[in-house]
Amino acid sequence: MSSGRIIWNKISINDIDSTFQNEVAYLGHKNGLIGEISAIDNLRMNPNISDLTQLDELISGFDLDSCMQNPVETLSSGQAKKVALICLISSGRSIWIMDEPFANLDDASKDFLALKMDLHLQRHGMIIRTSNQGDLSQLSKLEIILESG
Amino acid sequence: MNLKKIYKYGSPPNFYRFAMKLEPWCLSLGLFLTAIGSIGGLFIAPKDYQMGDAFRIIYFHVPSAYLSMSAYAAMGIASIIGIVWRSNVAFAVAKSIAPFGALMTAVALITGMLWGKPMWGTAWVWDARLTSEFILLLLYFGYIALHATIKEQKRADRAASLLAILGIVNLPIIHYSVVWWNTLHQASTISKLDSPSIVGEMLWPLLLMIIGYMIFFIGVICRGGSAEVLMREKRSNWVKEV
Amino acid sequence: MNIYFQLFSREIRVAFKRWTDALTGFILFFLIAILFPLISDSNKEFLLTIVGPIMMFSAFFASMLSMQNMFKPDFQNGTIEQLMLSKGSFVSLILTKTIAYWLFTSLPLILISGLTASIYFVSASGILIIQLTLLLSTLTMVHINAFTAAITLGIRYPGALMTLIITPITLPILIFGSKTIENSILGADISGPLYFLTGMMMLSFFLGPWITASALKISMD
């Protein structure tokens, strides 16, 4: 039975006036991008994104410059994931909830992502992420190992 | 404060015990009253001057029509309670009302048609009441179908109760628009199907019938509701000793 | 205000890319309105009496047909989850989405209904009234469709279920819509049913997005 409550700055999250919902940036299995329109449009018109200042730096970091114009459908799943990660990072939210962020990313992007997460933690943000490869780097303060079965 | 008390009463085990205790009484009392009402209506009430015996159908048409409306209202209220207080019991009660309400609407429709045969010569006549009964039947089927297609219990409950709430809001609108549309079309030929002015002798069986149906309805809901509650509380421990 | 404008422009751009969905509704409306006089005898009085119901029915079926892909693609690519987390209130975001969707599926219907109504020998003022009625009723219908699409989101083949849910709720609009058109053709005063239609539209504008938002929350969890 699900019980217990989550409190976010003294207000339980399913209260009406809880601001938890606006603090969360979420990346699940579905990457939350519209396939038909181009990646850059997805980023520019995404209602969750508040600051586009570091957009170019993120794009070059994930070396996506070539494929920003063509629709997200045509991108490979790794590239689409990177675009979704850019959405998440530039949403300026303090809590990041990510599901296997390092899956199907090449090494360069993994380091870049780890750098960004580090930066986020230093600005005392919070990251809740799952990962099955057990590559819990030194970043993680609290690990919950879920044994299956 | 009393909300806490209601919530305690609404908790599944209490509801289950209370319903199972109440249920035999309701059923027997309901049947008893209906029996007296129908005897009164069929045999004791005098023949209607212009329609002869056929008017006795009213003793079966009016209670089921009345009940179909109030069952939907009860279903709507149970759904609202379910969504606001997230109580499984309210969803269970709402789900158990639906088939009963649909059945009552079907009976109201059939008896309405049977009523129409002697009175207007044709079985189906676009009378305002019959049409809105038919739409109510569609609403019931919508609720039951939506509840059946969604697999997970929790989601099905809340989705179907949203539909019930929307239905409740639309019920007066539908009824009014059908009545308004009907008076435009045949305002002249067919007088509205309001029951003729009933004298005491004919009235008391009708009241008995309506009360009997209502109590029977509560009894059936107690039984059906507790069955639904059991299904929803399968894993909790109080169910073990049932 | 810019969140809603951003979402609105994104919806417009997406709708242009998905123009085939809007086309199905449009074609259905056009075909029904054109084919009906072809099949039945086309003398003036008969067509004049039948134009009201035909217009309302084809608008009803057109909006119902194009309703299924209102939330389905956004549900599949996870955009609705992102919308739920956005700063603006979820209900008004759903309102913008519904309006954008209405713009693309029902507005062309209203524009073309002038042409199709002229086939039914309807006078110029009659066409204006028809377009006004269609405007009011499609606005209400789009909210009801949005609710039904949201409720049946998780179901694989929601076709029959959607029709069953929609018909009882949309019936008053059909009744009053065809009544307005008939009255306007017969020259009778149309204010009665028109007030009702506007009232229904107002009700659906306030109730619709809220109910669709909670329906989405239910089918998303």
Add this chain to the structure above:
Amino acid sequence: MSIFDMGDYNFYVWSSVFVSMLALFLSYFDAKKKHKDATSTIRNMNKPK
């Protein structure tokens, strides 16, 4: 009693009586069956443990 001679209208009266009684019992048995199914599923849910 005039009600029993099957006048042309009495057929409708008796059929409506029959339909209503049928509906009442149908709803009762449906609720009863649901309750029986519920208790049986719970009973055999607890037994295997």
